[in-house]
Amino acid sequence: MDPSPKRDNGSPDTSVGAPPSARRNTTFFLSFIICFILWLIFSGRFDAFHITLGLISSAIVSFLSGDLLFTASRPKGILRMWVRLAWYIPWLLYQVFLANLQVMYLTFHPRLIDKIDPQIIEFESRLKGDYSRTTFANSITLTPGTITVNVTVLGRFSVHCINTKAGEPLPGEMEKRIAEVFRE
Amino acid sequence: MMDTFFLYSGIFLGIIMFLSLYRAVFGPTVLDRLIGVNAIGSKTTVMLILVGLLYNRVDMFVDIALAYALLNFIAVLAASRYFQKKKGLYEEAP
Amino acid sequence: MINWLSAILVIGGLIFFFGGSIGIIRFPDFYSRLHPAGKLDTAGQLFTMSGIALYIAQDASLHTFLTAAKIVLIVIFIYITSPTATHAIIDAGVRAGLKPWTKEGQS
Numbered sequence: 337m338d339p340s341p342k343r344d345n346g347s348p349d350t351s352v353g354a355p356p357s358a359r360r361n362t363t364f365f366l367s368f369i370i371c372f373i374l375w376l377i378f379s380g381r382f383d384a385f386h387i388t389l390g391l392i393s394s395a396i397v398s399f400l401s402g403d404l405l406f407t408a409s410r411p412k413g414i415l416r417m418w419v420r421l422a423w424y425i426p427w428l429l430y431q432v433f434l435a436n437l438q439v440m441y442l443t444f445h446p447r448l449i450d451k452i453d454p455q456i457i458e459f460e461s462r463l464k465g466d467y468s469r470t471t472f473a474n475s476i477t478l479t480p481g482t483i484t485v486n487v488t489v490l491g492r493f494s495v496h497c498i499n500t501k502a503g504e505p506l507p508g509e510m511e512k513r514i515a516e517v518f519r520e
Numbered sequence: 521m522m523d524t525f526f527l528y529s530g531i532f533l534g535i536i537m538f539l540s541l542y543r544a545v546f547g548p549t550v551l552d553r554l555i556g557v558n559a560i561g562s563k564t565t566v567m568l569i570l571v572g573l574l575y576n577r578v579d580m581f582v583d584i585a586l587a588y589a590l591l592n593f594i595a596v597l598a599a600s601r602y603f604q605k606k607k608g609l610y611e612e613a614p
Numbered sequence: 615m616i617n618w619l620s621a622i623l624v625i626g627g628l629i630f631f632f633g634g635s636i637g638i639i640r641f642p643d644f645y646s647r648l649h650p651a652g653k654l655d656t657a658g659q660l661f662t663m664s665g666i667a668l669y670i671a672q673d674a675s676l677h678t679f680l681t682a683a684k685i686v687l688i689v690i691f692i693y694i695t696s697p698t699a700t701h702a703i704i705d706a707g708v709r710a711g712l713k714p715w716t717k718e719g720q721s
Contacts (some may be wrong), residue, residue: 427658432656436657439637448640478697483652484697497711
């Protein structure tokens, strides 16, 4: 008698965020722009034939796999997030430079065995998203004396430290900066 | 003058690659060999660009270096995914 | 002037590479060998590649700028993939059941 339950069964849940078509268009255009810029840099020729080829092939690639690069749960915040990520990079490079000096000091030290004390520590992180956890794990691997071993689904990080001093300040400032980048 | 400098940097890089080859040949486990191969591959990427500078064809050798970096990454990923299932990996040698 | 700067950058990168190779030989076990292999090699690549890119881009034309941009893209690619490769190797070690070297064990 009442047709409304039947109609509601088929329609997907569009209550979260933007409607799916707009989401798909945003991811398509962003990955199209990135693909085309990469094409321009890598081909190095700017006549009409090569630019047409690049337009066609980057359109095909971003149509087929546009939703791999951006999951687009929040289409509006993507550009600002990338700008904040670009501000995070120089601090990370400075930390990487300090880390390399420390590992160099350990490497050329004559009594190497006394200096190191390898162990695996574990801690909980408050980061939730995939991108933020990936960035945090890669940053841990790049910085002083620590390598990420495993990250569970619940956000539990296992980290291999070269000595006790390297593992002490771990969730600290880096996690704060990444949480500020991804607004979590 | 800069050509001579790049030539001697390339030779020094080759000597460093032989040092890494020690771990790839005598490594106690398979994963130690994998570390040695990965280190050699990351030095080869720089070495290719130095060779391109010596031949004055950097625009061509840069593409080869990019392809080599991709290939090195995929080879290390595939090898580590393959060897993690092997039982008795840590019993190869004392 | 730019020649000297790029030469200093290349020499710094070569020192980092040298430290990485010595570290791979000297460290006692598989897990701690990954520390110099994963970090010093990426730093050496960053320094040498930026030195070479600076040397290439000093005679300013579109062609050399494109080549320098390609080198910068290689460095960005390496900085994304090198931690992933390190993590893949250490994950294979954990799953195969290799015991980490500790100071108490002295194995």
